[in-house]
Amino acid sequence: MKTATRMTTKSAAQRLWHSRFEWWTSIVGEGVVAGTLSGAIVALWYLLCDSIEGRPFHTPALLGAIVFNGLRGHDVDAATLAPVLSFTVLHFAAFIAFGLASALVIAAAEREPLLVMGALMVYACFEIYFLAFVTVLDGSASGALGWWKFAAANAITLVTVFGYFQHRHPKILRRFSDRWDDLDGGELAAQPTVAARVIPLTQLGTSAIPAATRGA
DSSP, rough: OOHHHHHHHHHHHHHHHHHHHHHHHHHHHHHHHHHHHHHHHHHHHHHHHHHHOOOOTTTHHHHHHHHHHHOSSOOOSOOOOOHHHHHHHHHHHHHHHHHHHHHHHHHHHHHHHGGGHHHHHHHHHHHHHHHHHEEEEEEEEHHHHHHHHHHHHHHHHHHHHHHHHHHHHHHHHHHHHHHHHHTTTTTTTOOOOOHHHHHHHHGGGGGGGGGHHOOO
């Protein structure tokens, strides 16, 4: 009897571990794909803009020189391999990190659809951090490269990442809309919350204090 119970417990623990492993593997896989896909499309966008201007790879060359070579207040005459490759690695690493964070939020949104708004916050923080990072290193870089190029890249990132997650989770936007309608209709407000149950200490009467401690 004990042996059967022990085997059942072990089997349940293995299934739980396997389920959690699959869940995290799915999140990591989606995050890496989303980050790599959006990073590649943005890189192609920069290449297209630079090629039209007659300076292929100018954007990664300039940003790479600013980040890794300490270039300040100057432009680069021609793209060289080292800064282009260095910035490309940083570029994809940042996008994959963004993809992983977004995938984690989307996975949580499967349980609570309103957390989809958290993915938008992750996106906003990612873009603000990137622009602030470049501006702090060299304020003239954004002007040399063009704000419109960054703005278009931001829009491309948003459409690519959330288009991918919508493809992977086709019901999530509908569930978000239904959840929002419930919230708008006051259904959620009518439900008891933890905050509503919290009673300030000053409002507690002596009856809430154990008799053994009242005289202390």
